[in-house]
Every structure is written in structure tokens, then in C-alpha cells.
Amino acid sequence: MNRIAMLLATVTFLSLQFHPGAWAQEKYPERPVQAILPYSPGGPGDLTPRLLSDFMTKQLGQPVVPLNKPGSGGFIAGGYVAAAKPDGYTIGMFANTQAAPEVLAKFRPASYSSKDLVPAVNFSGWLVTLTVRADSPFKSFKEFVEYAKSNPGKLRFGHPGVGNRYWIAGMALADELGIKMKEIPFNSEGEYLTALLGGHIDVSVMTYGGSAREHILAKTLRVLCVFEEKRIEELPDVPTVKELGHQSTYGDLFIGIFAPKGTSPGIISRLADATTKVIENPEFVQGMKRLNMPIKYMNTKDFESFISKDSALVTKFLKEKGYI
């Protein structure tokens, strides 16, 4: 009798090991979860996921440990998560670029594609603006466009590198407007912020956050428009690209949680639910406010469809313009 019981128990136990999804999703997570971050430590792209990880730890009951794997525009981190075991203990906190690396394949090869990742939920993003110096002659978007049209190739446009989403947003808008500018690449936003302040470039795509925001509020910089669906709360007078009659939502950037392909839907929904609760936590909201990063939420389904629409849009643009 005992032997049979033992045997049954063993068989049950073993078979459960072969169906990690079914068993694990009840108890997930049972041990620390690694959250892979695609940027070097310290920037807002790193601090925001870290903040979320802190709160997720409390929510999930197990430590969510951030691990930086910077490099290659985030593709090293993306590849690492894509190749990890789909047991829910390795997740990534990525933006558009890492979510669909094949879009930029011509610029920079990646070891994986969007099919190798499963989006769970979106929790933040970047607010992209078109910004000029306060003492520049362009007091409004309209004036800027007029000048640009009558002086093709004169304006100096600063951006964080060919292939970067900010560059894509700016170029797509320029394309729609039919204007030509001198494109000057920089290694980071800090660099072209400096160049803009110093008068070495005339216009750029700036994140509304961090030091740029301080300058905007101090009125040393002026925002011409924002690449968002709705106006930014703190900038009630600044129109969105949509209002100005332009399509360019290439600037709609997210930061979301991803897991390797094959991760069970149970685990995915656990992550999504936990994130939803974190976002409602007033302390988290406070923390995000201090970082000047927005909370943008998309549930799993919406997130998935956004990503595929977004990649298709960008791919189409790049193909039409002959970049790929």
C-alpha cells in the first residue's frame, strides 16, 4: 500500500515537473525574477524599470532583480531574454526598438526577432517633443514649418543617431511636412541638448523629462509640438502632432515588460496583473513623478497589437524612404 502511494506520489511529482506552466503559474514566482534592462545604469531608461522592479517585488512577494545588459541599442538585452528559459524568471523591460529589432536589421543586426518575445504589459514610455531654443525666431510650429520650407537644407536638426526612434519620429514628420534639414547625429540626448543650448543646432527631438524639462520650464527652450495622442499636462499650450494635422505617431514610445516566447499565458497574466496594481499605487505614481517619467498603460492584448502596428508603420516608412 505504501509503495503504491509512494509510486503515485513520485509519478505525480515528476509529471508536474514536465509541465512547469500548469504547476508554476499557481505559485509563480517562487524565487527571484531577473529583470533585464537594456541600458547602462543611471539614465531614466534604467531608473524607471528599477522603480517598477522595486514595487513589483512587493506585489509579487519575490524579489524582482534588475540586471543591466547594455549594448547594441538594447539588442544584447533583447537577445538575452529571447534566449532565456521561458519559465517566467527572466523578463525584460524594453522599449519599441528592442521589441522589434528586425525593423532596424539593416542598421544593426540582432540575434532575435519580435517573434521570440512575448509582450506582457506596458507601464511607461517616453514623451517626445520637437524643441527649439527660446530665442530662436520660431515662436510656433507654423513659423518653423514656413521657415523650413523656404530655406531647405539650412536648418540643423540634432538627433540621437540614425535608426533611433527619435530620429525616425523627426524624419517622418519632416517627410510629411515636405521639409529638408541638415541631420546631425549625436551619441546621446545630453549631447544634443548641449548643442541646442549652445546654438550649434536649431531644432531637435527632445524627451520631455530630465534636464530638458527643466530648461523648457525655465523658458530657455521652447517646445513646438509633442508626439503624443493627447497634450502633455504640464504643457497645456503645446499642440500635438495630431492636432496639427499630421500622422506621425512614430514618436509614441513605450517601456513594457516582455518574456521569452513560450512563457505560459498564466505567468504573463500574473505579471500584467501585478503591474496594473503597481501603477495604481500612489507611491509608485509619486516616484514616477519624481523621475519625470509618464505612466502609460496597455494591457497584454492592446500591447501586442500596438507593437505589431507600430513595427509595420516604421518598417513601411523606412522602406519608402529608402533607408532599408
Add this chain to the structure above:
Amino acid sequence: MRDRDIISSALCIVVAILFCAGGLKYGLGSFSRPEPGLYPFILGLIFIGLSMALLFTSLKKKQDAIRERFFPPREKAYRLVLSLVFLYAYGMAMDQLGYVVTTFFFLVGVLRFVGLQKWKTVLTTSFLATLFSFLLFVTLLKSQLPKGPLGI
């Protein structure tokens, strides 16, 4: 030195040509519309020029009075090769075996077979160094060093 200079400058020319070839592959473009290959191509050309200058001035010099030995004698060379083997092995093994194991065996290997120390010294040093560095990097500085199959 003359002979060595001839060899090294020739090697440099080869390396420079490789870089130039790469530059051509990436496209040269023009000065107003530069492509990725233009800058390295020009650098490569300058490098070739300098290397050729060195090559020719070396060729014009007289033969060395004393031929200094280039490669170290057998026992010393053995030390170098062995060290390199251990160094590369460390890099390869780190992710699989984890920090602690790899470090310990590396130190044992290098101290015993290159440093030719007595086993007592080898083991004590290896143990202490592994322990100390672990405490320093992982415990104190919270670095993210890999864990091996045994969980350390």
C-alpha cells in the same frame, strides 16, 4: 632591431590594407556625403604610408651587429603559453562554472604550473583570494557575477 622592424612594419601594412578593404566595403561616398567607410579608409592609407616609411628606412639600415634573441628560452616560453591557456580558459568557463569555481581553479592552475609554488602556498593563496574577491565584489559591491551549477 632592424629585422624586427622590417617584420613588424610589413605586418602593419597588411593590417592597414585589411582596414582599407573594409572601408571600401562599407562605401566611401564623398567628402560632403561621407559614408561609413571613408574615414577608416583614409586612416588606413595614412597607416600604410607610415608603415612603408618605416619599412624602407629599416631596409636601408645595416644588419644588426648583435642578433638578440626574440623568442624566450623554452622554459620561459612555456610559462607564457600556459598562462595564456589559463587566461582564455577562464574567460570561456566563467559563465558555465560560475565565478567561485573558475577563479579558484584558475589560481591553482596558474600558481602551481606557472608560478611553480608549493601546494601549500597554492591552495592557501587560491582559497584566500577567491574568498576575498568574492566578498569584495559580490557581497560588498553587489556585482553581478555568474553562479555556477552548485549555486555559488
Add this chain to the structure above:
Amino acid sequence: MEFLQHLQYAFKIGLDPMNLLAAFMGCVFGTLVGVLPGLGPSASIALLLPVTYYFTPVQAIIMLSGIYYGAQYGGSTTSILVNIPGEASSVVTCLDGYQMARKGRAGPALGISAFGSFIGGTVSIIVLMCLAPPLARMALRFGPPEMFSVMFFGFTMIIYLAKGSMIKSLMMAMLGLLFGCIGTDLFGGGIRYTLGIPQLTDGLDMVQVSMGLFGISEVLLILEEEDLGKKDIQRTRMRELLPSRQDWKDSAKPIARASILGSFLGTLPGGGPTISSFISYAIEKRLSKHPERFGTGEIAGVAGPETANNAACGGAFVPLLTLGIPTTVVMAVLLGGFMIKGVTPGPFLITKSPEIFWGVVGSMYFGNVMLLVLNLPLIGIWVRILKIPYAILFSLIFLFCLVGSYILNNNRTDVLIMVTFGVIGYLMKKFEYPAAPLILALILGPQFEKYLGQSLIMGEGSPVIFFSRPISSILLIVAILLLVSPLLLRWGREQRSRLSEESGDDLA
């Protein structure tokens, strides 16, 4: 009058016991981080961000800043002891510092480095206090063409670093620039020369390369040459532990010059401490009465660069605190630290949150004092490490480099690349090619190309832009003159000697 008021305020905040404690913690940690290569200040500041949760914003920022300039103190330690630069800004210190150590003068080298760092740091704080806003505005005027000229000037200086054959130095500089092309091209967005290795997409890292090129290759060479036995790394007996009176005399002017140089260069974007350190080295070599001694253990070659890099740290705070612009990666992480505490530096900082600005300034004074007090006794300890028999020490140096290069990006390819550069460095030493120009070209190369390209786009393909702007043209003209002058002098001397030969020299 206002200056004294500010000074009082700064000291008041700086002397607050909790702030002092925060500064102390930062400095200790920073020194540790500086001594250990691979664990740069950026990584450690980021790692400590969670700890700052328990501190007030002022304390947190004081602590994080302490890590930053503490690291500059520690970085020279390994450069001097084992020829491994802990930071890009300590590369130049290897040239003479290590040679001093081999001559048994590690103590004075470490000592003058500590004192110089202190003086440089303090001077730069004073500059920061008095001149922050106007300096920041001046720094803004350095756009791509100006920065290109600064880099060009710096490259001209590399020629003055040439020990031995100038042509070999130039060749290595070219090679360094070419190595700098490995990775992503900023302009086309394409990837160059990576041979399919994904870790190379962002290019070679200075830490990997210098640990291999300087550290590992040096060990390999010693293994080859010496009979290990019980000997230690020094060729001569340990002499004094602290700089002698003569050392001070030789270092006084270099330190003074470097303090000013670093304070100003630090405000410029892109690696103030690094470029300050080797422009200082080049200046000292040029102005020295015994330039040929540089590279064999000349103390001015340690005093100048070490002072300059610490002065540049203070200088780097200028754009950070007044405009919210980080000039290097480390400053960007520091900026993140600010932001996480809800303080975003920018034009408002001095007025909206004066306690932060003056708190940082005040604590930097005390931080520098603490670092000096910390580092001096440590000299005794470091120097004792050198006494470990080399047959054991070498394994630790190897380990140091291996772990350091791994910790960089948690990635083993970095280790393999580092070891490969060790082999390259070994071969270079056998064939007598200098490593310094290569590593310096590697560090500056990508920036050089970046500024060149940006300027050409701005100027629509024509180089006229460099001369149409005042700052840029002045720098370029001076650099070209410096480049050409030794050649002209040599040509002039040859002409004169030829003339005296032809006229039948009576004095012979």
C-alpha cells in the same frame, strides 16, 4: 561679499554631521571603486542608488558625488603599482608612475598623486564656486567644430608623448584610431569591423583594452624575462614612502598649471578628466628641462596628470549643476541619482534648491580633505602589496584583470578580448612599439570622428567651418604650429650644421 556668504553657507551644509558621514562613505567607496578597474564609478553609483533611498536628497547627492571624485584618487593607484589604469584618466599616470614604482619610488608617486589630486580638486571647487554660471555659458560655445579642434590639439599632444621612435608612435596612433572605428558608425548607422561579434557593436572598451595592453602584457613580459624565485616587482629597494623635498620642487609648477587646466577643460563635453590628464602630461613634457626623462619615472609626469584629472572632476560639475548637462557617462549616472531624489539640475538649481548646489560644493571641500587623509596611510599598505613575491602576485594581477573586464558588462567576450589585447601588447613591447598613443587614440578616436563628421555636415562638406569660428580657428592654428615647430627646428638645425660643415668649422 556675496562670495563669502556663499562660502559660509556651503561650509555650514558641508559640516553637518550627517552630510560629512555621507561624504565619507562616498569617498571610501569611490576610492575602492577607483582602485578596482572594471568597476567604474558609473556602475557603482548606479548600484548604490537604492541605498540612497534612506538619505535625504542633499546627503544622497553628496555621497554619490563623493564616489565620483573619490574614484579619481583611487584610479592612479593601480596605474602606479601594476601598470593597469583604473580609469581612462589614469592611463597617462602609467607612463611614469609605474616606472617610478619599479625604481622603488612607488611611495612618492602615490603621495604626489594624492596631494596633487587634493590641490587640483580644491582649486576646481573654488573655480566652480566663483565662476560656475559664466563658465557654463562659455562651455556651451564649444560646439562640434570647437570640440574637433580641441581633439586635434590633443592629438598633436600625442606626438609629444612619443617615447622613442616618432614614426612608431604615429603608427600606433593610426592603429588606435582604426580600432576606434570598430562598432557602430554614428553617421550611417551601420556596423564596422566587428567580425560578427555582437559585443563589439558598441566598439572596444577602453578598460578591456588597457587592462590587456598594459596590465596583462606587462605580466607576460616579466614572466618571460625574470627568474621568479622570491623576488618582488621592484628592481631596486624601497626608498622613501613620501615625496621628497626635491619631488615637491619638481612638482609644484606642474600641479599649479594642471589645476587651472583641468578646472577649465572639465567643463567641456566628452571626457574632461581624460583629455585633461594627457594634455597636462604633454605640456609638462614640453616645458620640462629634461623631456627625455619622461617615461622613465619623472615625477612631473605623475603630478601634472593626476592633478588635472581631479581638477576636471570639479569642472565637470559646472555644466551638470548649472545646466543639467552631463559631460561624461559618469556624470549622466550622477544625474540619474539626482533625479531619483526628485532634484533635476538645470537653470533653476542654484535658485530653487541652493542647499543642493552649495551643499555639493561645501562637501566637496571636506570630501577632498577626507580623501587625502584616507589615501596617505593607504600608501603604506599599497606599497606592501608590491612586496609580495612576484611568483604569487602575478596570479593576483591576472585575476584582477579578468574579473575587472568581466564585471564591465557581465559578459565573457570582454574577458577574451582583453586577453587578446594582452597578447597584442606583449608583441608590441617585443617589437618596441609604444602602447600609450594607441590607447589614447582609441579613447579619443570615436569622438574625433564624431566631431569631424558633425562639423562637416554643419559646414556642408567644406572644412572652412573650422576657421570661420574664433575658438576653433585659434586652437587649430596653435596645434598646427606646435606640430610643425619641432620639424622646423630640426630642419633649421640640420641646415645650420650643414652650413658650418661647409664653411670648415674652426672650432672642431
